[in-house]
Amino acid sequence: MENKIEILAPAGSMDSVIAAVRSGADAVYLGEKEFSARSSAHNFDENELKEAVRYCHIHSVKVYVTLNTIVFDDEMQRLKEAVLIAARADVDALIVQNMGVARLARQLVPSMHLHASTQMSVHSYLGVKALYEMGFERVVVSREMSKKELEKAAEIPVELEVFVHGALCMCVSGQCYFSAMLGSRSGNRGACAQPCRLPFSVGKVKDGHALSLKDNSIIPYITQLQEMGVASAKIEGRMKRPEYVSAAVRACKEQRDNGFISDDTAEILKNVFSRTGFTDGYYTGKTGYEMFGYRRKNDVVSADEKLFSKIRQSYKDELSDIAINGTFTAKIGENPTLEITDGTHNIKVTSEFVCQKAEKVALDKTKCETQLKKTGSTAYFFESLSINTEDSLSLPLSVLNAMRREALAQLDDLRAKRHNYKINDIEITAPDTSCVPKGNGIRARMTTAKFSPAFNACELIYVPIYTDNEKLKSLMADGCNIGVEIPRGLFKNEERIAKRLSEVKQLGINDALCGNLAAVYMAKSENMRVHGSFGLNLVNTYDLLWAEEYGLEDVELSFELTFERINRLGGTIKRGIITYGYLPLMLTVNCPAKSENISCKTCKNNSKMTDRKGEKFPLKCDGICTEVLNCVPLYIPQNEFSTLSTSFYSLRLTVENYVENVESICEFTQNPMLKVKSTRGLYLRGVK
Template sequence: MELLSPAGSWEALVAAVQNGADAVYLGFGGFNARRTAGNFDGDEFERAVEYCHARGVRVHVTLNTLVKQRELDGFAQAALDAARAGADAAIVQDLGGAQLLRALCPGLKLHMSTQAACCNAQGVRFAAAQGYDRVVLARECSLDEIARCAKVGVEIETFVHGALCVCFSGQCLFSSLVGGRSGNRGLCAQPCRLGYALCDAATGRERARGCLLSPRDIMLVEELPALERAGVRSLKIEGRLKRPEYVAEVTRVYRRALDMLAEHPEKFAPDAGDERALRQIFNRGGFSQAYLDGHFRDCDITDITRPNNMGVRVGKVKSVGGGRLRLKLDMPLDAGDQLSLRSDSDETGFELKQALPAGNAELPMPSGLKLAGGLIGAQVYRAASQVQLERARRSCEGEHVLTRVEVRARLRVGERAQLTLSAAPDAPADIRDISVHCVGDAVSPARRAPLEPTAVEERLARFGGTPLEAADVQVELDAQAFMPVAALNALRRDATQRFIEAVLERRRGCPAPPEVRGLPALPAVVARDAAARRARPLLVVQSRALADAELGDALYWAPAHVDRVSLEHEFAARGPGMIYLRLPNMLGSAELTEIAAFACDHGAELKGCVLTNVSQLGLELPGELVADMNMNAWNSRTVELLRAQGVRRVTGSLELTCAELSEMDLRGLERELIVYGRAELMTLRHCPLNASGGLAHVDCRLCDAGKGLESCELVDRKQAHFPLRRYRGASGCYAQVLNSAPHDLLSRLARLPEFDAARLVFTVEAASERRQLAQRARTALEAWARGEASAMPSPSGATAGHYFRGVD
């Protein structure tokens, strides 16, 4: 299995390489999902690729943000530049951008980013059909799901350590719509790390408080054998925003574990000291194993007490007095350690100026040390270990990843000096046949002291500052031979440079793509017949309630229970109307198979299906296909891909402005806009209510009893109220956080780009409110069709999203 480490800066890249990474992933240009990391541009990127390839490490470049229509040229140029620099693979979120990259850089391996939210085998099959070489699975996948995905035949990459997004990646709009910084554009403001109150929606009674959306980091070092059996190809460490010492320590630990697994699989047991090192370098209230076990406990996913580094508990405060601080320590501490003293409501910290032994220890009272509730009894945590940080820094100094070479020199009087460097038999297999031969200055007879064999061998073996190491040195040397030291050094440097150049050429990630002028043309499509357009846009209602079909021209049915028995029972009671089945945006393989089979069996009664995830592309589904906003159609290349998959209508993203929507060529498809509704800010695999109560996931039935998540809402520090919803599959519930304010454009239809369908999304509205909104929408659409402006003002508290303001 490949060990893939983060490189958010040059220092982090060196840390990853020198501590045993097989590959690194790094940001290039402005199209990566960590735009606030150091990242790499131009010459530095080329230097990074050369540094890695010279040491046998592959480079995966992240081009994993969504791409607007006007940015396609820049995205294409970034991909071409990365390929020309010799990158090994590109990690891509944007579906259209991936197709563009495949056309321009056919030799560059294409990896589907976790931002594409591929969470099941159907999604992996779609990726394979589209030419992806690897899929980075959603972090919510269970071990069984990972194994199903690996059987498809495409390489599978999974995260094994680091921060865990609480929302399915690529499906989060919280930071964008609430904070104005889009995670899909690499600028997530992490509202998930803030504190919230979980309150009863009807009474306002507080049921829990804390960092309810802040997940623990994951640590899967003990699960490496299981991941290997499941068929995982690459193990990914999260952390492009982490410091180099973190990258060094985590890479070192997983390198040791992987080497142990390879050498003694039957005795595999991670070192306890290594696990302590992982906790010390960074943890958020301990670690979780994410969702690897499908029967996880929700409370294991999050630690609601704090969103940042917990450190490691090392003792407690016994007493204070006489200018002294007396501690009871579980372990010895070192000078330079960063300590944190914590009570139930406060914490304070200081740097330790002296080493302390385990047991009873005391030190001078640090200046200004205060703690609400008093210092006595406070818990002592070590937030940073000076010894660990120094060890990590030392690991990045010098060269620890070396290629052994055999050195052969011929120094005969009257001949030009000759030097050959050949890869040693124990060199990496991909370069084992490399050998370079160099000729230097002439060897002259010695006038005084001839060359000493030992001194020549020692000088020719000096490869300091390079990734080479002499395995064996043999020199043919005449007894009276002489050559200036400078000339001998120059010969060695020339041979070294040529050997490294040969290695770099061998390890070049892909052939340099040809020069191109302009983007590849899209295939011709039949233009839509203007005469065939509707007199007014279609009024679509999205709702759980099948009875709401009477409120609009069509209903997008979004059932709360998506198991086959529940679907059949509910659908049997439907009334008249044009009904589309809206598929949930996140489902496991078995759940998706079940709901797709239901749709096919009822193809005669369904008008079509609404697609919300890449895994639903390529499925056999009945009727008309509509791409929901979750499909992230941000440019005409993505629209063309959707058209080729049978989609008839595309829903505009809530993150694009009217101008940006208008720039897209819809490739003959219809455009749908959401003109009312609370946006789905997050889709969660765990339940915040269960997490706060310590409950298990799959066995919960609180919502069915009317006492669960849907009776609650999250309240933030500004007193904004975010309703909670869920849908339930065979593996349990998926929770959804809705926006605190409804999206309402009914009074601004004339300012929107041309559209063919207008959607009302009903979630928490009562039946009477739904009827009123539907009538208001019908009136507004009829006025719009007559070319009249709506006289109805938007209700107070509503938002227009980014249609008129844009987002970073």
């Protein structure tokens, strides 16, 4: 079958690389020691990376390196070295989350392919289109996309990579700040502590697991994905054992090549790792209670050493999967030659030994052929071998062995090097902060269009995009400078939102708050002023340069930045921070309330989630996605943020209680106004 979907395997170690290749993977993805979204995996130093790439390339397997974390300005020199390490190792592509990383990588190694990580939170047709137009060769889409949504995205002429097996985060990738806020271990930095796997309850149930989903498995749909044009079937699991990698690769290969998975393979896959079974809920669009699960005792004991040993036996021997053709020529009085080819590379080895006339036993052609075909523990097997020798010729078998080894070694060297990248030496300099626009403008983001007249003092007020037209007109007539917020979670409603954006533009509203690339793309298409929100995860000067070049009016910086790092940012685009609000820790398609079968009718958008310590986290739904809010509000007093190199500060109003409906906007800058416990977030303590 032409255009077979690629089977892409995770590798957290060289053992996993070998398991993936010998089990039939077409590509592997792995991380370097820094800037990997799985920082707790073994990951690869430069020499280990070169070894892995060489092994894979010899077997016609591609290697993609993950640099898929947010990166701060003070890390740019190390990031540069990480990109250069990947280029020197001859990897096939970089997987990146951060626009600044992409920008620097393009400057350093222009011809290297860039894959947009799922950490970019791209989950819609227009998000994929935006990345395609930016020059990305591949987009790793969000796990939450349904079959229908994937079919639409596949219309864009860019490679799509879809997760077909492995762990499901409760949150849309790239939008989780739970681990960072609770313990400074940032998921966007690869240091997630997985607090979501701990007990969280909604409603009356105690010790529930409202943030823990079963593992995703849509391997049975690989044929559908292939037919719709998806380029790569991706397996999650760089933190998992080589045996898991092997089992998952074999299941994917069976489904792709045979159209089904054998019962034995399916049972091995389930036993090697699961959380009470698997789910296909996002792909089929059947979200809800059945998708939730956590790892129990039975799931753990099923993955015993006997099972692991059985799996290891299946890939213990080197895979001889590369067909070669050869010709051996030997004549009396001449040096013998061995020529081999893999169809692309041609090798000719000539021995220093001069063939002699046999005095007793001549070289048998059959024995000669047998000896040369002993490719042993290499990647090769002879598809054909022509033996051209004279009768009565004498030649030691040791010479044949040496010629074969030399020819295969030379072929290894040629196959290992694919790209020979041209590398530009870009100097990393300290950001220029002299032109940073400064100011103290106030902005407010509302969840309704109901607020006191005091908020008219804001230079810009964002209201939900579906606010009634008459209400929008009334607010503008009252002198409010109104913008609309495009939801961070678009998914199946992208077309509806795009249509609505066009309508509000016609009403005279020209400002849009955008927390993902698709929203930015839509607002730009309507010639609106695009204001980037925290959801874009902009954290370094390269990010800000990208935002300015791409046409954003200004940006709300990630709240994972410290004040110190904020003041070091360069560029000339306006930037601001959130100074008040119940920060969204998660953006999820499957509402935590559904873990306990609580319906939307029962919830009425007033549910709260409770942790082991009794802290309560509000759940706010916009009809598409649910935000899990922090249990206490962020609050930064004016005397702390007024000295920052920023242009504005934002109030993010979400729970609509008394505190968020005060008569005077000025009270938000006075600590005594707050009658509840608050946090300074990550601005002072930072993230790992």
